[in-house]
Amino acid sequence: MAEFLMEDGEMAQPENVRLSEDGKAVVILDQTQLPNVTEFLTLDTPKKMYDAIFELQVRGAPAIGICAGYCMYVLSGQIAEETKDYEGFLAKFREQKEYLNSSRPTAVNLSWALNRMENTVVANKERSVEEIVEILGAEAKEIQAEDQRMCRAISEYGLSLIKDGDGILTHCNAGPLATSSYGTALGPLFLGKERGMNFHVFSDETRPLLQGARLTSYELQKAGIDVTLICDNMASIVMKNGWVQACFVGCDRVAANGDAANKIGTSGVAILAKYYGIPFYVLGPTSTIDMNCKTGADIKIELRNPDEIKKKFYEKPMALEEVKCYNPAFDVTDHELIAGIITEKGICRAPYTESLVKLFED
Numbered sequence: 427m428a429e430f431l432m433e434d435g436e437m438a439q440p441e442n443v444r445l446s447e448d449g450k451a452v453v454i455l456d457q458t459q460l461p462n463v464t465e466f467l468t469l470d471t472p473k474k475m476y477d478a479i480f481e482l483q484v485r486g487a488p489a490i491g492i493c494a495g496y497c498m499y500v501l502s503g504q505i506a507e508e509t510k511d512y513e514g515f516l517a518k519f520r521e522q523k524e525y526l527n528s529s530r531p532t533a534v535n536l537s538w539a540l541n542r543m544e545n546t547v548v549a550n551k552e553r554s555v556e557e558i559v560e561i562l563g564a565e566a567k568e569i570q571a572e573d574q575r576m577c578r579a580i581s582e583y584g585l586s587l588i589k590d591g592d593g594i595l596t597h598c599n600a601g602p603l604a605t606s607s608y609g610t611a612l613g614p615l616f617l618g619k620e621r622g623m624n625f626h627v628f629s630d631e632t633r634p635l636l637q638g639a640r641l642t643s644y645e646l647q648k649a650g651i652d653v654t655l656i657c658d659n660m661a662s663i664v665m666k667n668g669w670v671q672a673c674f675v676g677c678d679r680v681a682a683n684g685d686a687a688n689k690i691g692t693s694g695v696a697i698l699a700k701y702y703g704i705p706f707y708v709l710g711p712t713s714t715i716d717m718n719c720k721t722g723a724d725i726k727i728e729l730r731n732p733d734e735i736k737k738k739f740y741e742k743p744m745a746l747e748e749v750k751c752y753n754p755a756f757d758v759t760d761h762e763l764i765a766g767i768i769t770e771k772g773i774c775r776a777p778y779t780e781s782l783v784k785l786f787e788d
């Protein structure tokens with residue numbers, strides 16, 4: 427079992443993204459193999475790193491950012507072996523950074539982490555490339571450590587919104603696998619579990635890539651948290667039955683007005699929650715908030731291979747080869763449908779154009 431779950435009632439140190447012992451590769455838990463196989467991949471070339479992000483072998487906005495930070499540290503070491511002058515080092519660094527940044531467009535944490543690593547290089551241009559590489563290693567580790575602190579704080583704020591015995595519906599996966607520890611949407615549930623609280627979680631399977639079935643129900647089941655796996659089209663009936671007291675979802679990019687991009691299907695859950703009078707919360711670190719995006723219309727939605735709909739996870743194609751598909755990986759939930767945006771700095775309420783700005787004020 428992947429060592430990212432509860433051990434003796436406490437959240438375990440995650441194993442989903444880490445640096446190799448020799449610091450020359452990034453080691454990730456291959457999330458495409460879960461829940462059946464626990465397999466780790468060693469990423470030591472730009473293409474392996476790109477492919478791991480693109481194929482969702484590592485996934486979840488914060489986890490992608492953490493992985494990107496470590497990737498740029500590993501690549502900087504390789505560049506430093508070839509190039510000793512700063513300008514040459516920076517040029518090659520930027521080339522590799524842009525390549526990784528082109529893997530997936532929606533989760534802001536990818537570009538946020540890559541830009542942070544580049545800014546670290548620029549801020550240390552007076553130093554030798556060897557010293558810069560060492561500083562980049564510390565920065566990558568800090569990105570992961572910060573996220574662990576953020577997830578813990580988000581979990582505390584999120585837990586304040588629910589009570590023991592509540593039914594919680596979630597969509598996709600925003601637990602330890604998608605982050606560095608507790609998770610965001612699932613963080614309050616793991617933290618509550620540590621404190622002896624019990625929740626009844628309804629996990630949408632989340633077609634087509636089934637992160638809810640493969641990952642969320644796996645994390646919660648292994649942690650001893652009550653979870654019921656449902657098809658995406660069953661969210662309405664469980665809400666209508668009165669079994670859901672709150673919806674908790676993660677986010678991949680939040681616009682300045684509070685519109686939030688998350689896994690495809692999330693906006694439908696928000697509309698249902700509104701109809702049934704159930705609070706719908708978005709949980710995520712401030713590193714997922716993009717104040718340069720005025721509204722959700724500015725968020726680029728990743729389109730993925732139609733085969734994920736017709737063939738993936740099926741022994742035989744479930745539709746004719748020639749049938750065309752539309753496979754957006756995310757959708758945007760309008761801010762009017764969101765009861766609160768839970769960050770490590772607190773719970774933001776509408777109007778989000780005001781509450782989100784305050785998160786970035788010193």
Ligand SMILES: CSC[C@H]1O[C@H](OP(=O)(O)O)[C@H](O)[C@@H]1O
Pocket residue numbers: 482485486487488597598599600601604605609610611637675676677678688689690755
């Ligand atoms: C804690 S962020 C998790 C967020 O990322 C997922 O997307 P993907 O599986 O494509 O990386 C999904 O939108 C989750 O809510």
